Each structure stands twice: as C-alpha cells, then as structure tokens.
Amino acid sequence: DADVTQTPRNRITKTGKRIMLECSQTKGHDRMYWYRQDPGLGLRLIYYSFDVKDINKGEISDGYSVSRQAQAKFSLSLESAIPNQTALYFCATAPASGTGELFFGEGSRLTVL
C-alpha cells in the first residue's frame, strides 16, 4: 500500500462546484504539503502544514483552502472551481529534519469544465 494516498485519483467537475481532494499518510511525518503541477510551470506550493495546528499559505493559495484533520490527514478544497484550476495535484509529506526531502502521493488529476 502507498505511504501517501490521495483520493480521488481523477475527477471531472464543472465551474462553480466545490471539490475536496484528500490525502492520508502512514509515514508518521508531521509536515504535509499540497502542490499543483502544470506543464511548463512545474510544481508550485499551494499550502503546507507543519503540524495539526499549523497551516500556512504557499505561493498560489488563492482559490484554495485546506484542513488538517489529524497528523495523518490533510485535505485541499476548491470552494468554487474554475477552469484554470485544472491541473495535477500532489500531496507530499516530510520529516522534520529540514533537508527538503519530500514524499509524494500519486497525484489527483482534476479537470474543471
């Protein structure tokens, strides 16, 4: 079983709909992240959390919100999806060692029509 699990893996939705992407991990890491990946733009950080009570905005947080329900669970929400949020979304975790090593899930492909 994957250490970092994302659901759903694929989702097609319409403009204006609320969408939640979920991430759970069994690695025991405190730090969790949401990234989006777009062709030509690479991976960009949306939100990150260093523990359950710590939530921080990344470089492209507008239009997104997150919830850290437990050490192992970190959800990303799009309150009102728009077409330019069509992308591949990755959840990642990291130990608190500070080296930058990230462990990624397999991704959630979101298409907003």
Added chain:
Amino acid sequence: QKEVEQDPGPLSVPEGAIVSLNCTYSNSAFQYFMWYRQYSRKGPELLMYTYSSGNKEDGRFTAQVDKSSKYISLFIRDSQPSDSATYLCAMSQYGGYQKVTFGTGTKLQVIP
C-alpha cells in the same frame, strides 16, 4: 526570471548513453539540492540529494553542485530504458521554513 531554470527537453538518447541534466538558479541562499524522478502518472520520488557544493554518487547516478556558478547537474551513466522519466531538480534553504523550489522538469527518453 524564475528562481530555478531547467531545460524541459524532451531529451532522447540511445540505451547505454551518458545523460547530463542541468539546472541553474538565482537564489544564493539555497543549501540543499535534490533531483526527483517522476514516471508517467506517478508522483515524484527523490533520487539524489546533496548539501552545499560537491559531488555525490549513487550507482549509475552522480549529482554535482557548483554554488559559485549556481549550477547543478545530474549524470546518468549507462542509461537504461527504465530511466525514461521526467527529472525535476529542486532546492531549499537551510533549516526552518522548508520551502522547496522545483524546476519545471526535463523529460528523458532512453531508446532501446
């Protein structure tokens, strides 16, 4: 100008070739340098990481960091079809806030 620049490729080489992948960066505060490999429809996975300048070797892979030139490289010797993937460079500053900045990735195809 992006903080990290990486040639997107695609790069196509014959099996057995030596592959050189490169990134340049502008932020002199970067201390940790990483290479991630991403297979199609998968998440990135850490391949190599180095702290500060110098070389690091792991099997067929060698990572080089030249902080004076703000330039990092990944060399793959005796490339195999299984090396076909997208390679992303990544960098982060020392300690504290663990923000990792990624390159856009270079797509590599190794032809049997």
